[in-house]
Amino acid sequence: xxxxxxxxxxxxxxxxxxxxxxxxxxxxxxxxxxxxxxxxxxxxxxxxxxxxxxxxxxxxxxxxxxxxxxxxxx
Numbered sequence: 001x002x003x004x005x006x007x008x009x010x011x012x013x014x015x016x017x018x019x020x021x022x023x024x025x026x027x028x029x030x031x032x033x034x035x036x037x038x039x040x041x042x043x044x045x046x047x048x049x050x051x052x053x054x055x056x057x058x059x060x061x062x063x064x065x066x067x068x069x070x071x072x073x074x
Contacts, residue, residue: 003050019050 001009010016017028033043049067051057061067 016048022047 007016007019011018020028027045027047029037029043029045033045036043049060051060061071
């Protein structure tokens with residue numbers, strides 16, 4: 001299965017939202033999650049980073065330890 005097919009399967013089945021850019025689109029949250037965060041809460045919102053290349057994956061993993069150790073939990 002190609003990446004676009006995999007993402008579309010997730011969208012069609014309601015398993016995920018569309019890819020968005022955290023930098024430009026912000027983190028997709030429900031209104032209550034925004035309120036919880038603004039009130040000092042700590043809602044956990046899982047994201048999946050899409051890499052444009054294997055080189056970018058290596059660069060991110062070199063700079064972000066959770067991308068390495070969480071990978072082994074799936």
